[in-house]
Amino acid sequence: MRFVIALLGLLLFVLQYRLWFGDGGFMERRRLQTQVAELKQEVAERRERNQALEAEVRDLKHNLAAVEERARRDLGMIEQGETFVMMVTRSAPEESRP
Template identity: 45%
Template structure:
C-alpha cells in the first residue's frame, strides 16, 4: 500500500509539473493570452485607421471639395485668377 501511495504522489507531482511548467502549461497559456490581448488592441487601431481611410476615399469620390482641399494643402495648387499670399512669421523673414 505504501508503494502505491508513493507512485500516486509521484504521478501527481509529474502532472503538476506538466500543468505549471511543461509544454502547453499555464505559463504558456498566460503568455498566449497576453499576446492575443495585445494583437486585439493592434487590430482595433488598424480598424480605426482603415475606417478613416475609407471615409477619406468616399469623400474624395463623392465631391470635388475634398479633392480641391487636398490639392491646395498637399500640392500648393491655386485656382486660375486667384491670388496667393504667403505670410511668414517674423523670425523666418530674416532667413531668406
C-alpha cells in the same frame, strides 16, 4: 512503503511541473491570452484606421470640394486669379562656436 510514497510524490511533482511550465501549461496559456488581447487591440485600431481611410476615399470620389481642398493643402495648388503668399519664419541664429 516509503518508496511508494516517494515515487508518488515524485510523480505528483512531475505532473505539476508539466501543468505549470510544460507545453500547453498554465504559463503558456497566460502568455497566449496576453498575446490575443494585444492582437485584438491592434485589430481594433487598424479597423478604425481603415474606416477613416474608406470615408476619406469615399469623400474624394464623390466630392469635388474635398479634392480641391486636398490639392490646396498637400500640393500647394491655387486657382487662377489667386495670389500665393508664403510666410517664412526665421530660425534662431546659431550660437558662435569657439
